[in-house]
Amino acid sequence: MSQNQNHKEKVKVIDHLQASKEETLISFEVLPPLKGGSIDSIFNCLDPLMEFKPPFIDVTYHREEFVYNQRPSGYYEKTAIRKRPGTVGICASIMHRYGVDAVPHLICGGFSIEETENALIDLKFLGIDNVLALRGDARHFEDKFVPEPNGHKYAVDLVNQITDMNNGIYLDASIENGSKSEFCIGVAGYPEKHFESPNLEVDLMFTKKKIEAGADYIVTQMFFDNKRYFKFVDACRNAGIHVPIIPGLKPLTRDYQLNSIPRRFFIDMPDELASEVLKAKSKDAVKEIGVEWCVAQSKELKQAGVPCLHYYTMGDSTTTKKIVSAL
Numbered sequence: 001m002s003q004n005q006n007h008k009e010k011v012k013v014i015d016h017l018q019a020s021k022e023e024t025l026i027s028f029e030v031l032p033p034l035k036g037g038s039i040d041s042i043f044n045c046l047d048p049l050m051e052f053k054p055p056f057i058d059v060t061y062h063r064e065e066f067v068y069n070q071r072p073s074g075y076y077e078k079t080a081i082r083k084r085p086g087t088v089g090i091c092a093s094i095m096h097r098y099g100v101d102a103v104p105h106l107i108c109g110g111f112s113i114e115e116t117e118n119a120l121i122d123l124k125f126l127g128i129d130n131v132l133a134l135r136g137d138a139r140h141f142e143d144k145f146v147p148e149p150n151g152h153k154y155a156v157d158l159v160n161q162i163t164d165m166n167n168g169i170y171l172d173a174s175i176e177n178g179s180k181s182e183f184c185i186g187v188a189g190y191p192e193k194h195f196e197s198p199n200l201e202v203d204l205m206f207t208k209k210k211i212e213a214g215a216d217y218i219v220t221q222m223f224f225d226n227k228r229y230f231k232f233v234d235a236c237r238n239a240g241i242h243v244p245i246i247p248g249l250k251p252l253t254r255d256y257q258l259n260s261i262p263r264r265f266f267i268d269m270p271d272e273l274a275s276e277v278l279k280a281k282s283k284d285a286v287k288e289i290g291v292e293w294c295v296a297q298s299k300e301l302k303q304a305g306v307p308c309l310h311y312y313t314m315g316d317s318t319t320t321k322k323i324v325s326a327l
């Protein structure tokens with residue numbers, strides 16, 4: 001695709017999914033660069049992937065984190081820093097450069113409801129009509145998620161606020177006939193359940209509430225065993241959740257990820273993948289196994305008619321390109 005095609009008509013993710021009919025779409029997620037980095041790293045990652053014509057690209061949101069710096073006195077000073085700012089600016093740049101829709105992730109953590117409203121107004125003015133509504137995680141040094149004073153506790157509350165704005169309802173009750181936003185809302189789903197949830201049924205009950213509040217589609221947490229995804233989709237359908245469910249995929253590329261991914265994302269690694277990786281003799285061999293596994297997963301999901309394959313690129317376009325080229 002040529003660059004600087006900034007004249008494309010905006011389309012919502014849900015419209016792309018509905019228009020694709022039988023075809024499985026390909027989409028990507030990118031992370032903002034570390035503070036001090038350049039937006040070129042985003043373009044360097046996305047330029048080689050544009051040949052796959054992603055109809056939309058997600059950009060993650062990263063909340064400030066606490067760091068503790070030791071002072072000369074020996075005491076530690078607690079400072080809050082945001083390591084990866086710039087989500088909204090990156091979305092606007094992506095739309096301008098490639099003429100594709102961008103999906104900013106928006107979280108509850110760190111935002112009061114007024115700040116959320118202002119963030120949504122910024123998106124609306126920029127013509128960004130898609131958003132992935134999330135709660136966010138606890139910060140390091142916190143043992144559980146703590147909402148801002150006057151902030152949302154769960155993603156469903158954020159979905160409700162966005163739906164309100166889509167109906168022209170703003171926080172300030174004195175606003176009459178407020179202009180309606182047109183956000184298409186995505187939410188997260190967890191084939192292996194969210195780690196805080198007592199079981200999958202309870203997690204699904206709350207996932208359903210996000211759909212009832214106005215969410216249009218679900219993107220899943222990564223998984224390495226397609227059976228988990230298929231079971232999750234069946235369970236959603238049985239629970240009365242009928243929106244599109246986009247599988248999120250990430251290849252394993254390093255041997256230590258056999259442990260770090262389950263620890264960080266609370267998901268299992270299939271036996272077959274784990275034993276192949278443990279037998280691998282080199283870093284390159286591990287990567288090859290991970291890529292082949294992800295290609296096999298993608299092919300099976302495509303065969304099953306999933307609406308879209310969504311790749312967590314982690315800034316590694318070479319690996320992502322290898323996988324998508326093999327489909």
Ligand code: FAD
Pocket residue numbers: 059060061062063105106107133134135136137138153154155156188189194195196197202203204206207210219220221222248
């Ligand atoms: P929720 O839907 O609010 O659920 C959180 C937990 O609360 C679940 O256990 C749920 O069952 C439970 N729950 C929900 N409602 C209720 C209720 N009313 N009462 C009691 N329990 C309830 N994080 C980021 O910081 N930035 C990102 O860009 C980002 N992108 C992501 C993209 C995807 C596709 C996914 C899957 C996750 C992403 N995350 C991101 C991580 C996400 O923020 C965490 O997984 C977080 O812990 C949960 O977010 P959620 O939106 O699923 O929360």
